[in-house]
Amino acid sequence: MTALITLTNISKSFLTEEIETKALNDINLTINKGEYISLSGQSGCGKSTLLSLLGLLDSTTSGVYQLADSDVSTLTRDERAKIRSKQIGFVFQSFNLISDLTVFENVMLPLTYQSGISKSEIENKVNEVLEKVEMSHRKNHYPSQLSGGQQQRVAVARALVNDPAIILADEPTGNLDSKNAEAVLKLFDQLHQDGATICMVTHDPASAQRASRCLEMFDGQLIKDNINIKKQANIVKPVELAVG
Numbered sequence: 001m002t003a004l005i006t007l008t009n010i011s012k013s014f015l016t017e018e019i020e021t022k023a024l025n026d027i028n029l030t031i032n033k034g035e036y037i038s039l040s041g042q043s044g045c046g047k048s049t050l051l052s053l054l055g056l057l058d059s060t061t062s063g064v065y066q067l068a069d070s071d072v073s074t075l076t077r078d079e080r081a082k083i084r085s086k087q088i089g090f091v092f093q094s095f096n097l098i099s100d101l102t103v104f105e106n107v108m109l110p111l112t113y114q115s116g117i118s119k120s121e122i123e124n125k126v127n128e129v130l131e132k133v134e135m136s137h138r139k140n141h142y143p144s145q146l147s148g149g150q151q152q153r154v155a156v157a158r159a160l161v162n163d164p165a166i167i168l169a170d171e172p173t174g175n176l177d178s179k180n181a182e183a184v185l186k187l188f189d190q191l192h193q194d195g196a197t198i199c200m201v202t203h204d205p206a207s208a209q210r211a212s213r214c215l216e217m218f219d220g221q222l223i224k225d226n227i228n229i230k231k232q233a234n235i236v237k238p239v240e241l242a243v244g
Helices: 047-054 077-087 103-113 119-132 148-160 178-193 229-233
Strands: 003-016 019-032 036-040 062-067 088-092 166-170 198-201 213-218 221-227
Touching (some): 003 047, 019 221, 036 047, 047 166, 047 198, 077 088, 088 148, 103 119, 119 148, 148 166, 148 178
Parallel strands (some): 036 198, 088 166, 166 198
Antiparallel strands (some): 003 019, 003 062
C-alpha cells in the first residue's frame, strides 16, 4: 500500500481563558491510498479535531503532517486553503448546501475556484458525479426540494467533483433517519470499492464497522487501530466511471 497521509507526533492544544486544553496528544497515524477508515470515540475525545487537522481546516500545535509526501504542517492559512480545494473533499453532518443554488450549482461550486477548466469540462464533471450518486434527475432542484438523504448525496457529489485524494466525512448520517442513513453508507461502500480513500467520523458502532479499518480515540489519543478483515476481503478493483 502507498501512504497518502502520515502524521508523526501530532498534538493540538487550545488556549481559552489562560487555560490550555490538549485536544490531541502525540498522534501517530498513516492512512494509505484506497483505505476506508472509521474514527470513533466518545464526545470530546478529539476525533473532530483530528478530522479538521487532516482536512487542513486547522493547523497543528506540534508534530509533522505529510500529505502526498509534502509537509503541510507549517503552511499558512491561504496555502492550506489552496491544497484543501484540490486534494480534500468534505461531507458534513449538516450537508452545508447553499439554499439559493440548484443541485447542479452546489456541486459545481468547488470547480469555480480552479483556473483553466472550461465550461464543458465543468459540466461533464458535475454530471458525472451526480450520476454516480444517482441525483442527475434532481440537478435543477433546490436543496429545500430534497429529502435529507438526497441532500447528503448532493453533498457527497460536491466532495467528489474535484477528484480529491481523500474524502473526509464528519458524522455524515447524523441528521438522517435509518433508511436514508443506510443509503448514504451504501454509497460510501461503493465509493470505497471504486478506489476512493475515505475517513469517516462516527459515533455509531454499526456505521464504524462498514469501514475496512476502525480507529478509536479516547482523551485525545488513538487507543485502537483494527483492520476489519471481513471488509478487507470484499474490496474489489477500481472500475472505470462513465461520463454522465
